[in-house]
Every structure is written in structure tokens, then in C-alpha cells.
Amino acid sequence: MNESASSRLAAILTGGEAPADLYSVEGSRLYERFAEFDDSEQRELLRRLTATKGDILELACGGGRLALPFLALGRPVVGIDLSEEMIRILQDRYDRLPRSRRRVPLTAVVGDMRDFDLGRLFGAIVLATTSVFLLDISDRQQLFAAVRRHLAPGGMFFVTVYESSLEAGSTSTRLVPLAGEVPAVALLSDQVREDGRTREVTALQISRDGDGVLDVATFSSVVHTASKEEIDEELELAGFTRSESIALTGADAGGLRIRGYSL
Ligand SMILES: C[S@@+](CC[C@H](N)C(=O)[O-])C[C@H]1O[C@@H](n2cnc3c(N)ncnc32)[C@H](O)[C@@H]1O
Incomplete structure (x- = not known):
């Protein structure tokens, strides 16, 4: 199994929603916030x-x-x-x-x-x-x-x-506070896949919307090594x-x- 813990967490928090590209419009905005x-x-x-x-x-x-x-x-x-x-x-x-x-x-x-x-x-x-x-x-x-x-x-x-060189299977995770009026954090995770040649980068943006409902957006990008x-x-x-x-x-x-x- 080569699913990263953060992509599993993303799937749990979003109800299985597919992540958007990290450099899509919303992903670019999140990237720039962190x-x-x-x-x-x-x-x-x-x-x-x-x-x-x-x-x-x-x-x-x-x-x-x-x-x-x-x-x-x-x-x-x-x-x-x-x-x-x-x-x-x-x-x-x-x-x-x-x-x-x-x-x-x-x-x-x-x-x-x-x-x-x-x-x-x-x-x-x-x-x-x-x-x-x-x-x-x-x-x-x-x-x-x-x-x-x-x-x-x-x-x-x-x-x-x-x-x-990055070791196959190695993972690093960071929690970064995001600037802005609504308290928000980004959970950034980077996992080298078992092939050792690609890495999966996942970014979760976590906050609460105006009604107090948990708001999670997930983004990902595959990177080479x-x-x-x-x-x-x-x-x-x-x-x-x-x-x-x-x-x-x-x-x-x-x-x-x-x-x-x-x-
Ligand atoms: C990790 S970010 C780095 C941005 C900036 N250098 C920094 O340090 O904040 C990677 C950037 O590469 C851009 N990018 C991805 N593929 C690209 C391509 N083929 N040509 C140009 N830019 C690309 C993404 O849109 C993103 O802005």
C-alpha cells in the first residue's frame, strides 16, 4: 500500500473528494498563502x-x-x-x-x-x-x-x-498557519512513492466557514525525484x-x- 497518511486524512475529512491540482487557481492561492x-x-x-x-x-x-x-x-x-x-x-x-x-x-x-x-x-x-x-x-x-x-x-x-537522494517511502509533514481573517492552517505532506522516482505532495487547507462548519480543501501534485x-x-x-x-x-x-x- 502506497497511500500517504495525509491523502487518507484528506479523503476522511472531505468524504473522498478528489484533490485538486496544487497549481490550479485555488491551489495557487493556497500555495501563496503559505x-x-x-x-x-x-x-x-x-x-x-x-x-x-x-x-x-x-x-x-x-x-x-x-x-x-x-x-x-x-x-x-x-x-x-x-x-x-x-x-x-x-x-x-x-x-x-x-x-x-x-x-x-x-x-x-x-x-x-x-x-x-x-x-x-x-x-x-x-x-x-x-x-x-x-x-x-x-x-x-x-x-x-x-x-x-x-x-x-x-x-x-x-x-x-x-x-x-530521497528514500522510497519516506514522508515529511508540516503544519503551517495561514494568514487571513479566518483562522486556518495548511497541512503539507510529501511522500516518496515506493518506486523511489516520484513524490506525492499533498496540501490540506483546514478552517471553519462563517457558520462554524469545518471547511477542508485538498490539493495534490506529483513530483519527480x-x-x-x-x-x-x-x-x-x-x-x-x-x-x-x-x-x-x-x-x-x-x-x-x-x-x-x-x-
Ligand atoms: C513549488 S512552486 C515554486 C514557486 C516559486 N518559485 C516559489 O519559490 O514560491 C512551483 C511553481 O511551478 C509552476 N509550474 C509548474 N509547472 C510549470 C511549467 N511547466 N512551466 C512553468 N511553471 C511551472 C507552478 O505553477 C508553481 O508556481
Whole structure:
């Protein structure tokens, strides 16, 4: 049996309702409610990006958890995401920034990181939050070819990967309070399936509605796994050379590593 405890809990609480996609409109909104105050990777990426030149592209940028802080570098930022709702949230957050911060342009684009053509080159391309594993190996090949076409000479591609391989069957669960007027929490769970090659991510949003009735919404996403060495090999085959490997430190590190590659 390979059903995670949290998907069973979701089924019990919702009466068996099928989970929605984590990056659907409602899922994107929930993701942004728990990601908004998460500053992991930010410090390390900002430090690395200062050593690069030119415009910055963030792939799978979501609602701008990282893309908005990148504006502090004073260089134009472009964010691409497949979810229209994520891009709407990012644009809205940018539009609400003080005028002084909006002097640096941010372009928010709905697009697929496997196949995009922005018609320009970037000094740095970032794919953070382990989002490289949203794609399987053949989609990653397409992604790396698209990155290659968009990287300026001397540019750097930063990818966040796991420090160590994930064990089949291992689970991690977090309970996160959600901002907003109605008290709400998200239960986030991540289970590596028995095949060891895919992970099931489940997010339960739990609150009470205005009539005091329990309100549970469930979202899920299937994510692929690969070791950092496999990602190195795939990028090498795509023509990249690894030039940096930065372990994240501190409470928010979460066993992650940022790899930097050049052409
Ligand atoms: C884990 S979230 C990361 C968001 C953001 N980087 C952050 O740190 O908060 C993954 C994001 O990838 C986006 N996504 C999924 N598949 C994608 C694809 N093929 N191309 C572009 N974005 C994609 C989702 O819509 C979602 O916003």
C-alpha cells in the first residue's frame, strides 16, 4: 500500500473528494498563502546573483516569493509561470510595491518552462524551490535546451536540488498557519512513492466557514525525484558545466543545495 497518511486524512475529512491540482487557481492561492513568508534560498540566491550581470529570469516563479526580492539588485527581472493565477498574484504584488521599488521593471509571463521563447538573453536564470523536479527526465531535457537558448555569454543558471537522494517511502509533514481573517492552517505532506522516482505532495487547507462548519480543501501534485549527480549529468549532456554548489544553511535549509552552471 502506497497511500500517504495525509491523502487518507484528506479523503476522511472531505468524504473522498478528489484533490485538486496544487497549481490550479485555488491551489495557487493556497500555495501563496503559505509561501509568502518563506524566505528560504533568498539570501543565498541574492548573494550569487550579485556576482552575475544583466537581466534575471526566474522560471516557475509562482507569486514572486523570490522574483520580487531579486528587484533589490536593481536589474530587470522576468518571471515565467505556467499558472495564470500565480502570474496574476505576482503582477498584483508588483503593482502594489512603492513607486521607488517599481523603478526596476518586472515582467510577469504565463509560459511553460519546457518551451519558451522570450527573444532575449539573460545574465542569470534561476529555477529554485526544487521545481526542476516538477518535470520528468524528458521534459527536463527540453527545459535545459530552452535555458541554453536564453543564457547570455558568461551567464549563470542556478538550480535548487536536494542534498541527498530521497528514500522510497519516506514522508515529511508540516503544519503551517495561514494568514487571513479566518483562522486556518495548511497541512503539507510529501511522500516518496515506493518506486523511489516520484513524490506525492499533498496540501490540506483546514478552517471553519462563517457558520462554524469545518471547511477542508485538498490539493495534490506529483513530483519527480533525481539525485543532484543525475541533474549534473543531464546538464552536462545539455552543454553546461557546473561551477558552483552552495549548501543552504540555517533553520530554513531543508536539505537543499543550489547548483550554479555556466555554458
Ligand atoms: C513549488 S512552486 C515554486 C514557486 C516559486 N518559485 C516559489 O519559490 O514560491 C512551483 C511553481 O511551478 C509552476 N509550474 C509548474 N509547472 C510549470 C511549467 N511547466 N512551466 C512553468 N511553471 C511551472 C507552478 O505553477 C508553481 O508556481
